[in-house]
Amino acid sequence: xxxxxxxxxxxxxxxxxxxxxxxxxxxxxxxxxxxxxxxxxxxxxxxxxxxxxxxxxxxxxxxxxxxxxxxxxxxxxxxxxxxxxxxxxxxxxxxxxxxxxxxxxxxxxxxxxxxxxxxxxxxxxxxxxxxxxxxxxxxxxxxxxxxxxxxxxxxxxxxxxxxxxxxxxxxxxxxxxxxxxxxxxxxxxxxxxxxxxxxxxxxxxxxxxxxxxxxxxxxxxxxxxxxxxxxxxxxxxxxxxxxxxxxxxxxxxxxxxxxxxxxxxxxxxxxxxxxxxxxxxxxxxxxxxxxxxxxxxxxxxxxxxxxxxxxxxxxxxxxxxxxxxxxxxxxxxxxxxxxx
Ligand code: 5GP
Numbered sequence: 001x002x003x004x005x006x007x008x009x010x011x012x013x014x015x016x017x018x019x020x021x022x023x024x025x026x027x028x029x030x031x032x033x034x035x036x037x038x039x040x041x042x043x044x045x046x047x048x049x050x051x052x053x054x055x056x057x058x059x060x061x062x063x064x065x066x067x068x069x070x071x072x073x074x075x076x077x078x079x080x081x082x083x084x085x086x087x088x089x090x091x092x093x094x095x096x097x098x099x100x101x102x103x104x105x106x107x108x109x110x111x112x113x114x115x116x117x118x119x120x121x122x123x124x125x126x127x128x129x130x131x132x133x134x135x136x137x138x139x140x141x142x143x144x145x146x147x148x149x150x151x152x153x154x155x156x157x158x159x160x161x162x163x164x165x166x167x168x169x170x171x172x173x174x175x176x177x178x179x180x181x182x183x184x185x186x187x188x189x190x191x192x193x194x195x196x197x198x199x200x201x202x203x204x205x206x207x208x209x210x211x212x213x214x215x216x217x218x219x220x221x222x223x224x225x226x227x228x229x230x231x232x233x234x235x236x237x238x239x240x241x242x243x244x245x246x247x248x249x250x251x252x253x254x255x256x257x258x259x260x261x262x263x264x265x266x267x268x269x270x271x272x273x274x275x276x277x278x279x280x281x282x283x284x285x286x287x288x289x290x291x292x293x294x295x296x297x298x299x300x301x302x303x304x305x306x307x308x309x310x311x312x313x314x315x316x317x318x319x320x321x322x323x324x325x326x327x328x329x330x331x332x333x334x335x336x337x338x339x340x
Contacts, residue, residue: 003126011139013122052067053071060201065154074095088119112125112127115293127293132158152183204243207231223248223309225261267307284297
């Protein structure tokens with residue numbers, strides 16, 4: 001189904017129902033929260049009852065988004081559940097036991113990850129979308145709903161954060177055009193940027209300092225880690241680890257980067273992978289049981305810091321070597337260029 005057909009089929013499903021639960025993935029980020037709240041505003045404008053549910057806490061810098069105080073942590077019975085940015089129910093920020101007890105009649109999945117999976121009754125996956133926020137915006141236009149300032153604020157935050165402030169390769173002219181229309185609907189871009197990027201807790205900046213001290217570089221690969229003890233020392237939360245990986249891939253001539261965060265309970269690490277250009281880290285994350293986008297992905301690996309680092313770094317080195325070999329094989333030779 002193309003995007004237009006998906007939007008039209010989705011609108012039919014929405015119009016036939018009255019109540020919705022919306023959720024997104026665990027450790028929700030800007031696109032997860034912004035697109036969920038934006039969709040809630042849209043459904044309410046269509047005369048529906050809609051609740052946003054996140055078991056995980058919402059990072060305080062998203063307090064600026066209209067509707068954030070209404071987010072529930074317990075599952076609420078509804079005619080349909082809409083999952084945003086999830087590849088399975090287990091990765092959502094909904095309690096699985098509460099979900100199973102409620103047995104919703106319809107599940108809907110809206111996603112833009114390359115590793116997205118058709119796990120729901122209805123699936124709309126568009127890996128070309130810069131953010132799920134842009135998909136919700138297209139849905140609102142097709143529904144003929146006027147974009148309110150509240151809706152625009154949420155969708156703008158979703159798009160701003162998931163495009164890396166309009167820097168990632170997923171950003172196109174249409175992304176900027178959408179941002180312009182959201183500003184015309186009343187969004188104060190400066191207020192949103194200030195709340196999201198200029199209100200960091202000191203613990204986050206201190207943790208970044210530790211991560212940068214642990215930086216290692218070998219050829220085109222960079223990596224770093226923080227342990228639970230590091231996080232405890234500076235009073236850092238899990239949310240304070242957001243964004244570290246972007247610093248690692250921001251180094252000149254680095255092609256792929258990984259940030260490792262120690263998890264509690266057993267020897268285990270959460271990995272944030274970043275790449276630039278051709279190197280597809282979603283496939284690497286998938287290989288280790290995770291997923292994500294071409295240039296940003298994640299997964300969990302069991303083992304000690306030394307074991308996990310060795311496993312992932314050697315894998316990334318091999319991926320770089322393979323990429324260079326492929327580039328050489330596919331490059332036209334000097335002779336063929338001269339003959340052409
Ligand atoms: P981050 O490194 O910021 O946690 O994640 C980067 C991207 O990869 C995000 O789009 C995130 O949703 C996705 N991602 C991270 N971890 C996982 C995972 O374990 N499974 C899947 N499917 N996606 C993940």
